[in-house]
Amino acid sequence: xxxxTEKKKSDFYQNLTTTEINVDSKDRALAEKxxxxxxxxxxxxxxxxxxxxTKLTKPKYIQQKEEIGDITxxxxxxxxxxxxxxxxxFNEDLSSKNKPSGVEFKILSEKEALxxxxxxxxxxxxxxxxxxxLCDGVELVFKEKNQVKTPVQIxxxxxxxxxISNFRVLVKNERFSEGQLILGEFSEGxxxxxxxxxxxxxxxxxxxLHVDKIQFEDEETFHISTENIRQKKxxxxxxxxxxxxxxxxxxxxxxxxxxxxxxxxxxxxxxxKGKQHVDNHTVVDxxxxxxxxxxxxxxxxxxxxxxxxxxxxxxxxxxxxxxAFQSNGNVLMSDYATVNSKPELEIYADDVKCSHGSxxxxxxxxxxxxxxxxxxxxxxxxxxxxxxxxxxxxDMVQNENIRTFIDKIISARFHxxx
Amino acid sequence: xxxxxxxxxxxxxxxxxxKFGFTTDIxxxxxPKGLNEDIIRLISKKKxxxxxxxxxxxxxxxxxxxxxxxxxxxxxxxxxxFDEIIYYAAPKQKKKYESWDxxxxxxxxxxxxxGISMEEQKRLTGVAVDFVMDSVSVATSFKEKLKELxxxxxxxxxxxxxxxxxxxxxxxxxxPMTDNFYAALNSAVFTDGSFCYIPKGVKCPMELSTYFRINxxxxxxxxxxxxxxxxxSYVSYLEGCTAPQRDENQLHAAVVELIAKDNAEIKxxxxxNWYPGDKxxxxxxxxxxxxxxxxxxxxxxxxxxVETGSAVTWKYPSCxxxxxxxxxxxxxVAVTNNYQQADTGTKMIHLGKNTKSTIISKxxxxxxxQNSYRGLVQVHASADHARNFSQCDSLLMTDKCGAHTFxxxxxxxxxxKIEHEATTSKIGEDQxxxxxxxxxxxxxxxxxxxxxxxxxxxxxxxxxxxxEAQKLLTISLEGSVG
Numbered sequence: 051x052x053x054x055t056e057k058k059k060s061d062f063y064q065n066l067t068t069t070e071i072n073v074d075s076k077d078r079a080l081a082e083k084x085x086x087x088x089x090x091x092x093x094x095x096x097x098x099x100x101x102x103x104t105k106l107t108k109p110k111y112i113q114q115k116e117e118i119g120d121i122t123x124x125x126x127x128x129x130x131x132x133x134x135x136x137x138x139x140f141n142e143d144l145s146s147k148n149k150p151s152g153v154e155f156k157i158l159s160e161k162e163a164l165x166x167x168x169x170x171x172x173x174x175x176x177x178x179x180x181x182x183x184l185c186d187g188v189e190l191v192f193k194e195k196n197q198v199k200t201p202v203q204i205x206x207x208x209x210x211x212x213x214i215s216n217f218r219v220l221v222k223n224e225r226f227s228e229g230q231l232i233l234g235e236f237s238e239g240x241x242x243x244x245x246x247x248x249x250x251x252x253x254x255x256x257x258x259l260h261v262d263k264i265q266f267e268d269e270e271t272f273h274i275s276t277e278n279i280r281q282k283k284x285x286x287x288x289x290x291x292x293x294x295x296x297x298x299x300x301x302x303x304x305x306x307x308x309x310x311x312x313x314x315x316x317x318x319x320x321x322x323k324g325k326q327h328v329d330n331h332t333v334v335d336x337x338x339x340x341x342x343x344x345x346x347x348x349x350x351x352x353x354x355x356x357x358x359x360x361x362x363x364x365x366x367x368x369x370x371x372x373x374a375f376q377s378n379g380n381v382l383m384s385d386y387a388t389v390n391s392k393p394e395l396e397i398y399a400d401d402v403k404c405s406h407g408s409x410x411x412x413x414x415x416x417x418x419x420x421x422x423x424x425x426x427x428x429x430x431x432x433x434x435x436x437x438x439x440x441x442x443x444x445d446m447v448q449n450e451n452i453r454t455f456i457d458k459i460i461s462a463r464f465h466x467x468x
Numbered sequence: 469x470x471x472x473x474x475x476x477x478x479x480x481x482x483x484x485x486x487k488f489g490f491t492t493d494i495x496x497x498x499x500p501k502g503l504n505e506d507i508i509r510l511i512s513k514k515k516x517x518x519x520x521x522x523x524x525x526x527x528x529x530x531x532x533x534x535x536x537x538x539x540x541x542x543x544x545x546x547x548x549x550f551d552e553i554i555y556y557a558a559p560k561q562k563k564k565y566e567s568w569d570x571x572x573x574x575x576x577x578x579x580x581x582x583g584i585s586m587e588e589q590k591r592l593t594g595v596a597v598d599f600v601m602d603s604v605s606v607a608t609s610f611k612e613k614l615k616e617l618x619x620x621x622x623x624x625x626x627x628x629x630x631x632x633x634x635x636x637x638x639x640x641x642x643x644p645m646t647d648n649f650y651a652a653l654n655s656a657v658f659t660d661g662s663f664c665y666i667p668k669g670v671k672c673p674m675e676l677s678t679y680f681r682i683n684x685x686x687x688x689x690x691x692x693x694x695x696x697x698x699x700x701s702y703v704s705y706l707e708g709c710t711a712p713q714r715d716e717n718q719l720h721a722a723v724v725e726l727i728a729k730d731n732a733e734i735k736x737x738x739x740x741n742w743y744p745g746d747k748x749x750x751x752x753x754x755x756x757x758x759x760x761x762x763x764x765x766x767x768x769x770x771x772x773x774v775e776t777g778s779a780v781t782w783k784y785p786s787c788x789x790x791x792x793x794x795x796x797x798x799x800x801v802a803v804t805n806n807y808q809q810a811d812t813g814t815k816m817i818h819l820g821k822n823t824k825s826t827i828i829s830k831x832x833x834x835x836x837x838q839n840s841y842r843g844l845v846q847v848h849a850s851a852d853h854a855r856n857f858s859q860c861d862s863l864l865m866t867d868k869c870g871a872h873t874f875x876x877x878x879x880x881x882x883x884x885k886i887e888h889e890a891t892t893s894k895i896g897e898d899q900x901x902x903x904x905x906x907x908x909x910x911x912x913x914x915x916x917x918x919x920x921x922x923x924x925x926x927x928x929x930x931x932x933x934x935x936e937a938q939k940l941l942t943i944s945l946e947g948s949v950g
Contacts, residue, residue: 096540368867382882385849391877393888396542400864400894410847410879410886 062107066214069184071159074166077181081171084178091175100358100390101300101329106272109242111214113185115139118207124236126264127451130203137208138185138215152196153229158187158218165220168250169278169304176274180216180248187218192227192257201230201449206247208271210240219249223257223285230260232452235275237267249277253285255309261289262452266459267296269324276302283309290446293320293328294459303332310340318347319443321463322355322387329358336365336372339399345376348443350436351387360392361406367398376406381413381439433464502551505529508656511556515625515659518632528645528655535649541811542840542872545780548719548754555657555690614672619703620665621676624692627663634665638696642725642760642788650721650782651758654690658723661692666701666732675930677706691722697732697767704735704930718743719754720778726761726769730791733768734761737929738785742777747835749807752779759783765791765820772928775802775812784842786815789823789851796825799925804837804869813843813860813874818851818884827858830922833869840872847884854884862892863921 063085073081090107091098118136121144125132133155134144140157149155158164171178192198208215223229237243245267253259267273273296279287293299305314320328334343349357359378380389393406413435421431437460447453499510508529512522537547614621620631627635645655666672697703707724720742728734736759745752755778761769771785787796798814816825825845833839841860862871873890895917903913919926926934 370867380879382879382884385882387880387882389877389879391875391879391888393873393875393890395862395873395890395892396870397862397864397872397892398870400867400869402864402892402894404892406873406888406890408875408877408886408888410877410884412882412885 062109062111063179063183063214065110065112066179066183067113068182069216071184071186072161072163073181073184074164077164077167077171081178081181084171084173084175085182089175097331099392100356100360101298101327106244106298109212109244111212111244113137113183113216114210114213116209116213118144118209118238121205121207124205124207124234125203126205126232126234126455127201127203127449129451130201130232132203132205133188135186135188135204135206135217137210137213138187138206138217140186140188150198150200150202152193152198152227153202154191154193155202156189158184158189158220161189167248167278168252168280168306169248169276174276176246177248177276180218180246180276183214183216184218185216187220189220190222190231192221192223192229192259194224195226197228198230201232203232203234205234205236206245207236207238208240208243208245208267209238210243212242213240214244214246217245217247219247220252221250221259222252223254223259225254226256227254228258230449231262232449233261233263235263235265235267235273237271239268241270242272243270244272245274247273247275249275251277251279251287253279253281253287253312255283256285257282258286259288260448261287262447262449263289263291264452264456265291265293265296265299267299269295269297269326272297273299274302275300276304278304278306279314280306281309281312281314284311285309286313288315288446289317290443291316291318291330292444292447292456293318294456294463296326296328298327298329300329301331303330305332305334305343307334307336307341307343308338310338312341314341314343315446316343316345317443317446318349319440320347320349320357321352321440321460322349322357323352323463325354327356327358329360331358331360333362334364334374336363336369336374338366339368339370339372341369341372343372343374345374346443346446347377348379348440349389350381350383350440351389352383354384354386356388356390358390359408360394362394362396363404363406365397365399365402365404369399370401372399372402372404374402374404378406378408379439380410381436382410383412436464499554499556501554503529503553503555503657507555511657511659514556515628517625517628520636521628524640524645525656528652529657531646532649532652532656535652537649541782541842542838542874543780543782543809543811545754545809550653553719556659617670617673618667619670619672620663622663624658624661624663624694627694631663631665634696635663635694638694638725638727640725642727642762643723643758648758650756651723654692654721654723654758658690658692661694661722663693664695664703664705666697666703668698669700670698671701672703675704675706689718689720689722691720693722693724694727695725695734695736696727697729697734699729700731701729702733705737706930707736707738720756722757722759724757724759724785726759728761728763728767728769728794730765730767732764733770735770735930736761736772736785738771738773738775740773740775740777740781743779744777744808745779745806747806749779749836752808753777754779755781755783757783759785760788760815761786761796762788763791763794763796763820763823766793767791768795768797770797770799770928771814772799772925773801773812774925774929775800775810778810779808781808781810781812783812784814786817787825788817788819789825789854790819792820793822794820795823798825798827798829799928800829801832801922801925802830802839802841803832804834804839806835806837808835808837810838811840811842813841815844816846816856818845818847818854818856821850821852822854823851824855825857827856827860828924829858829860830925831860831862831871832865832918832921833862833871834865836866836868838870838872840874841890842874842876844876845878845886845888846876847879847881847886849880851881852883854881854886856884856886856888858888860890861921862890863918864892864894
């Protein structure tokens with residue numbers, strides 16, 4: 051359905067060196083083909099309708115290893131088992147040593163061969179770049195019948211001018227396993243950087259995974275995330291995408307529900323300021339019957355920010371008894387803020403319950419007035435109402451440490467902005 | 469009928485034959501098939517058009533030549549071969565009709581079959597009918613009465629001859645020729661249509677109505693409708709369509725332009741029941757229509773449509789809410805059956821302050837059909853306090869059909885309030901059970917539920933039209949709608 055529209059060939063990834071990691075040979079061949087074609091999607095391409103890549107594709111990126119002194123400001127959960135990656139390369143010194151039992155990890159460059167990628171490479175330029183010029187990454191396995199109570203925290207930090215990080219995480223939840231994963235995406239100095247991250251989640255039968263993804267990069271960082279989730283029978287998967295900062299953030303979230311009785315939850319919150327652009331592109335593909343999916347994305351847009359939401363729910367033929375819910379809410383805080391929302395349903399089965407909703411508006415002036423009559427200052431009143439609006443999503447983050455981390459950033463944001 | 473189940477209903481629907489499938493045998497005045505500048509000149513000459521209109525057509529043709537057919541819609545069909553189409557066909561006229569009695573009996577018969585017998589309409593309902601048989605209007609009634617009020621309601625070609633300034637001023641102002649592939653094609657080759665002008669402050673006392681009908685085999689229909697409501701006026705306009713049964717695909721690419729000036733109101737209702745193809749998906753009409761209205765200050769445009777026919781529908785009646793406090797409405801019922809495909813919806817462009825729009829769309833898919841809602845709500849930075857409410861519901865009757873929703877919401881103003889909601893479901897077993905429990909047969913129950921489901925939209929239709937709409941719904945979903 052997505053037609054690629056050809057623009058001029060671009061050279062923003064021409065200076066990169068091809069990876070020495072043993073990616074799957076078919077993947078590699080395909081990636082080389084796509085990189086060779088070099089078709090940069092324009093806004094005429096339905097898939098990129100609301101996101102312009104002009105600025106992102108201007109610099110000539112380079113891969114480089116960087117050192118980082120201190121990561122305390124990036125640690126989201128102090129109690130978690132932490133793996134640190136700088137510009138896509140593993141930093142062993144900064145990572146935790148005491149690996150909890152029930153979970154195994156292996157750095158991709160140390161692996162003999164990588165499994166084929168779940169995410170599609172065909173027609174997806176950034177996934178192809180990630181494959182061909184892969185820096186490094188990690189494979190994480192939650193072992194069979196293990197409930198891992200300690201969260202695993204993967205921190206990715208990008209640093210240095212014109213740096214590109216092609217980083218990959220492969221997560222596998224074996225049968226009856228249970229785990230928690232925190233993905234922290236940060237940056238430290240340097241102009242025009244690009245984080246290009248691909249994450250594959252493989253959910254085996256009866257497995258359960260809770261992912262909290264915190265994006266807090268600076269205004270000089272472009273970010274393209276591609277997550278692909280493949281769920282087997284009776285598995286449960288939850289991902290909360292919290293975007294707190296960044297120049298241009300694009301999150302591609304792709305669910306393939308292949309087994310019955312699965313539950314898929316995807317939630318997102320975004321707070322935009324300046325000229326930030328956040329694009330959440332989600333697809334939930336219900337291929338079999340008896341599954342549930344819940345989607346809730348909420349955002350507050352200040353200044354000249356632009357928020358894009360594109361959610362798609364597929365219900366294939368014969369995938370009966372599906373309950374799929376999708377909701378998007380936006381609050382505009384400035385005259386120059388923009389929201390583009392596109393909640394789509396594509397349904398080929400009749401015995402389903404699917405609904406979607408989208409709302410856009412501003413804070414209720416009467417509610418602000420009510421709070422003011424109670425002696426609360428106007429600024430505090432607005433802050434309270436925004437916090438209440440966004441809390442619906444943030445409440446899905448169950449880990450207290452993560453919540454404290456997010457709240458600290460949001461509260462700092464309020465006091466700069468108002 | 470006690471054990472009438474949804475499967476039976478599906479079977480009934482499948483076997484449902486097109487009831488209005490008949491061909492009127494009238495000798496036609498045709499031109500060679502295909503399209504080039506000479507053909508356009510020929511059409512223009514045959515219609516004795518002024519120079520500026522020919523220029524307009526030729527310009528549109530040049531634009532069209534460089535355009536590609538759009539492919540974004542959620543429909544699959546065999547592309548029309550544009551050089552196989554005959555772009556002009558008019559029923560051969562031995563003489564001009566002075567009165568209704570002069571009209572050929574065959575034509576009268578056709579109208580009778582359609583249930584819109586003109587005599588009866590004239591006498592009983594007070595509806596003025598501009599009957600379009602293929603591309604040339606052959607009969608117009610109630611003209612005199614409307615003339616007294618200064619209302620112009622005539623065929624497009626007549627308007628070109630008699631009111632060239634009005635046509636020239638407004639033609640292409642809402643749908644420019646560069647708008648899209650089919651609008652450009654229409655601008656180049658449109659043969660006839662309706663023109664309507666309501667002067668300042670006049671409330672049109674009756675519903676204006678046009679019945680379109682495709683007749684000549686292999687003839688594309690390119691209707692052009694232009695409705696201008698001057699300041700403070702009101703008009704309710706009806707459009708209804710049926711087409712004879714035929715095996716080869718017929719292309720219909722109409723353009724409708726509505727202009728509502730300050731404080732004016734236009735209500736535009738459509739019942740569309742062109743031949744949808746047989747139960748194997750063979751034949752049927754391609755319906756690629758561009759409909760758009762523009763609202764000046766305090767004006768209101770309301771689109772109501774009941775879509776039951778056509779093999780492929782591609783139609784988005786839209787409102788440009790340019791003036792402050794203007795209102796746009798869209799009410800739609802789209803029924804698809806067998807292999808029908810519909811991609812329909814609306815666009816609401818909010819430019820003025822305090823503009824309001826409402827979208828209610830009800831889709832019903834049966835058989836192996838695909839029914840999509842595609843809509844755009846766009847709030848520009850200038851549209852303070854714009855308000856939109858959209859609701860699109862889909863009802864699935866079988867497990868082989870599809871119902872899809874593609875809403876686009878673009879907002880650039882913080883004071884705007886936009887709501888969109890959509891649901892997809894089938895008729896609840898508990899609902900049917902409840903009816904059965906009360907002694908209502910399953911068939912009747914389904915009919916009741918579908919009726920209730922569409923009621924919000926059907927209620928918007930003018931009284932004179934509601935009967936017709938119900939008739940068409942009955943035919944499309946016979947066995948379920950009583």
